[in-house]
Amino acid sequence: MLILQRKRNQSILIGNEIELTVLEIGADQVKLALTAPRDISILRKELVEAADINREAAGVGSLNALKKMIKKEEAE
Known part of the structure; x- marks a missing residue:
């Protein structure tokens, strides 16, 4: 830092x-x-953290995790 x-x-x-x-x-x-x-994206850190918490509460850990879940379902 x-x-x-x-x-x-x-x-x-x-x-x-x-x-x-x-x-x-x-x-x-x-x-x-x-x-x-x-x-270049400029975001307040507390808003990013709140969005992460909301995604986790909704059962989606991250956008990448969601994409992996969708690809897995498509493969099946």
Whole structure:
């Protein structure tokens, strides 16, 4: 894990195409701006985790697991 310190209006670059800029710094939160190509998915981690939990509760561990289940049924 890389840990960086940035001040308001400072940025970091990830590769050549992704820029992360600190917009505001508050007492218990930081407002960030991300600039990236449209083909790069940017998701909040808690939403991805919630989706994973929902899939597990529905009996589908992951999209890959679902695809394997479908292929197995088609083979039978």
